[in-house]
Amino acid sequence: MSLNLHDADTASAPIVHLRPQLLAPASSEPAMQIIRRNGKVSPFDSAKIAVAMTKAFLAVEGTSAVASRRVHESVEQLTAEVVAALMRRAGEGRTFHIEDVQDQVELALMRSEHHKVARAYVLYREERSRRRAEEAAAEATSAVAPALHVTLADGSRVGLDTKRLALIIGEACAGLDGVSAAPVLAETTRNLYDGISQDELALASIMAARTLVEQEPNYAYVSARLLLDKLRGEVLSYVHGLPTSASQADMATRYAEYFPAYVKTGIAAELLDPELARFDLGRIAAALKPERDLNFQFLGLQTLYDRYFLHVRGKRIELPQAFFMRVAMGLAVREIDREAKAIEFYDLLSSFDFMASTPTLFNSGTLRPQLSSCFLTTVSDDLDGIFKSIKDNALLAKYSGGLGNDWTPVRGLGAHIKGTNGESQGIIPFLKVANDTAIAVNQGGKRKGAVCAYLETWHVDIEEFLDLRKNTGDDRRRTHDMNTANWVPDLFMQRVDADGEWTLFSPDETPDLHDLYGEAFKSAYEAYEARAKAGGMRVFKTVRASDLWRRMLTMLFETG
Known part of the structure; x- marks a missing residue:
């Protein structure tokens, strides 16, 4: 049922009996006019308002209400209210825009608490607006x-x-x-x-x-x-070598012919493992489900386009379902019935029921199938070990690995260096090098390198370590792109609870502390504290445990 207001097709409306004074304004008054959406001006006719309202009532109450006196009286009263409201808003020209009239109709219906009728009228206006x-x-x-x-x-x-x-x-x-x-x-x-x-x-x-x-x-x-x-x-243009395009409907058949060509192109470009060509590509291609391309929202597909899909000199060669199947084939390459396993895993990935980690998505099925996400290493206390760890970080980050380095064994600031008879600068300068390496080796521009440094709370450099991510201070002793983690032993929290003291050591003088925990750690730590008080330790520092705890919390709130 239509609810036209001041439209040309009101001849089809139900017959509505209206009082004469509602059909047009009094002849002694200046003529009222309506500006239509196309800019044309026509005489104002309040009867059309009544017709539109009647249609709104009938849309809610059914055609049986056409003979209802209650409906007719409500329409007459509401029409009079609309006309009165328009008169109050009118200027000297007494001219109204069609949208203003319809707004007043909505307001009149809502104020009279005919909410369902008002809703029917609003829905009609929206539908008409969409059609226009x-x-x-x-x-x-x-x-x-x-x-x-x-x-x-x-x-x-x-x-x-x-x-x-x-x-x-x-x-x-x-x-x-x-x-x-x-x-x-x-x-x-x-x-x-x-x-x-x-x-x-x-x-x-x-x-x-x-x-x-x-x-x-x-x-x-x-x-x-x-x-x-x-x-x-x-x-399709790159893989087939000809300018081409396809609609989603076309891909129901095009995917099967594209996939073998994609594998051939990827192998020729030295991006895909030649072993993929030894799969039964006909069986594999037949298992692709093009309709699953429609399951993406914009951000997800744009991320895949920018970072994950294989490309040759900036031209993508992977469509979404080929991407998921490439990952699945790389994981199934050593299976007995590898086609069946690849298809099974493809179904999990392409349905989003399961998603592999980023290194797996980047590298599976390629010439360098590095599938692991994280690599945890311990840095040894000598220059060879420190810079070997930094080199290892670079090589692991190159193929998308996330890094966690345990720096606790490295001696702290002021510790003795036997080879030069000098003093150590501590771990902070080396952490700066590790931070900059993570920036330089950013996985080929696909995403930023990720590295985290770990240190135990008893290390003498712990206070400077906590400041690494601050935005103030000497920038040469800051690592804005590195995550930091602080290993906290139970004994430290007991000292915080008791408002006791906490002693910091250099690991070259306390080499066994890093591998101990529980009661064994407590016994060894307290023995080192006693030795330090007796003057038997070269590098140590005593702080209030609760002050160090507050400093940890402050840095956590400031930098995360």
């Missing part, structure tokens, strides 16, 4: 299409394929609640210009959909599907 937007978008597209051209990669120009643009946007919106192709198409068309490049054309629709995400979250899926169309064009 679709019609405007269609007109805009047909108007600009003949004048627009797209510049191809070789510099040639072709006419804009408006039908394909509408098809791809419509396909991206299909099956999603609360989204419409019309506003995306209209915004895309508004941002086009003659001679636009292929990449800019693809981005125009993606950005148009992204601007609507705040209104309706499902536009995040629309944006992802439009990015997917850009990716398909890039991948």
